[in-house]
Every structure is written in structure tokens, then in C-alpha cells.
Amino acid sequence: AQSVTQLGSHVSVSEGALVLLRCNYSSSVPPYLFWYVQYPNQGLQLLLKYTSAATLVKGINGFEAEFKKSETSFHLTKPSAHMSDAAEYFCAVSERGVTGGGNKLTFGTGTQLKVEL
Amino acid sequence: DAGVTQSPTHLIKTRGQQVTLRCSPKSGHDTVSWYQQALGQGPQFIFQYYEEEERQRGNFPDRFSGHQFPNYSSELNVNALLLGDSALYLCASSLRVYQETQYFGPGTRLLVL
Numbered sequence: 558a559q560s561v562t563q564l565g566s567h568v569s570v571s572e573g574a575l576v577l578l579r580c581n582y583s584s585s586v587p588p589y590l591f592w593y594v595q596y597p598n599q600g601l602q603l604l605l606k607y608t609s610a611a612t613l614v615k616g617i618n619g620f621e622a623e624f625k626k627s628e629t630s631f632h633l634t635k636p637s638a639h640m641s642d643a644a645e646y647f648c649a650v651s652e653r654g655v656t657g658g659g660n661k662l663t664f665g666t667g668t669q670l671k672v673e674l
Numbered sequence: 675d676a677g678v679t680q681s682p683t684h685l686i687k688t689r690g691q692q693v694t695l696r697c698s699p700k701s702g703h704d705t706v707s708w709y710q711q712a713l714g715q716g717p718q719f720i721f722q723y724y725e726e727e728e729r730q731r732g733n734f735p736d737r738f739s740g741h742q743f744p745n746y747s748s749e750l751n752v753n754a755l756l757l758g759d760s761a762l763y764l765c766a767s768s769l770r771v772y773q774e775t776q777y778f779g780p781g782t783r784l785l786v787l
Contacts, residue, residue, distance in 0.1 A: 598783075600678075601766075601778040603776075603778075647716050647717070649716075660776065661707070661719045661732070662717070667716050
């Protein structure tokens with residue numbers, strides 16, 4: 558069974574500071590990994606995904622994440638936070654190569670990012 | 675290029691009633707998945723439809739059922755509503771061949787009183 562753990566349900570940073578949101582996964586097979594962002598009263602928007610190519614993945618809005626197999630981690634970073642980054646961020650995992658069963662996503666519990674002036 | 679659309683946006687029901695939520699996938703997509711997101715939680719997988727059949731199901735009771743139509747749109751039905759069914763219901767679509775990425779709709783917020 559696959560699972561995701563997001564450390565820190567709330568993270569607060571100053572505008573212009575580094576953003577680091579942590580995600581650790583558990584999967585019995587090589588995983589696909591995703592970060593989604595959710596703004597208030599909206600659905601989920603895909604930020605970036607890891608599917609097997611480069612371990613450093615670049616996404617939208619200046620975010621990037623690094624897949625570290627040895628640490629079973631996929632932490633999300635952004636060099637300089639902006640007020641508009643305030644939102645909830647979800648890490649998710651699905652199992653690679655699953656056929657018939659499709660690509661069910663298993664999500665973490667989310668991290669609420671607050672950006673302060 | 676239309677994204678995933680869901681209707682209605684909000685819904686209020688009372689315990690014991692039945693509800694139907696609707697989803698149209700992103701243009702060109704043929705697979706629809708449904709998720710339940712309770713307040714303060716991450717989304718939980720309900721089930722997935724492809725070729726008008728339920729292909730995979732999460733840990734939800736059979737009060738939750740669905741359907742996929744020939745045009746790939748989908749419905750989620752919930753019978754005998756409980757207070758605990760209050761949540762944001764998210765629909766996601768994907769293209770089977772490139773199945774690793776799902777695109778989400780804005781969701782339907784259901785309140786059960």
C-alpha cells in the first residue's frame with residue numbers, strides 16, 4: 558500500500574524567503590509523485606510531477622522538487638516566497654505501471670503555507 | 675480547451691436524502707476519478723471510471739455509486755446521506771494512455787444537515 562506523509566500542517570515564511578514543504582512517501586513499487594496546490598474554495602492545480610526522468614523537477618510558479626529515493630522524499634521548494642503563494646499544498650503518490658487499476662492518487666494531509674510581509 | 679467542469683458548485687441536503695453530482699472531463703480525456711475531501715483533510719479516492727465501467731474503488735461504502743456515459747462524462751451518486759458525507763467532492767480526469775497525470779475540477783461542496 559502506498560502512503561504519503563507531509564511534515565508540518567502549517568508553515569509560515571516571510572515574503573522573499575525560501576519555501577520548503579516536506580513530503581515523504583511509501584510505495585512498494587517505483588512511484589509517480591505529484592505536488593498539487595489548492596487555493597481557498599477551489600479545486601486542485603498540478604504544480605509539478607515526477608515520473609522517472611530527471612530527479613529534480615521544475616514546475617509552475619517557480620516551484621521545484623527533488624526526488625530522493627534513498628530518503629523516500631519529494632520535498633517542494635521555492636527560492637523566494639510571494640504573497641500569492643499562500644495556499645494549501647498537497648503531495649500525492651500513485652503507483653507506476655499499474656494497469657487495469659488506473660492511476661489512483663493517494664494524498665497527504667496537506668500543508669497550509671502562510672506568507673507574511 | 676475546456677478543463678474539468680463540475681455541477682452543481684454547492685449543494686445542501688438533509689440526512690437520508692440522495693444526491694447526484696456531475697462531472698465533464700477535460701477535452702480529450704476518457705478516464706474520470708472521484709475524490710472526497712473532508713474539511714482540513716487531503717482528498718480520498720472514491721472510484722475511477724473508464725470505458726463506462728468502474729475500474730478501481732477506494733474504501734467507501736456501496737452507498738457511493740457512479741456512472742460514466744459514452745461521452746466520458748460521469749456522475750457520482752450518494753444514497754442515504756449521513757452528516758459525515760459533508761465534504762468537497764472533486765472530479766479528476768486523465769487520458770488512459772498517459773495515465774499518470776490527473777486534472778481536477780473545482781469541486782462540488784456538499785453540506786448534509
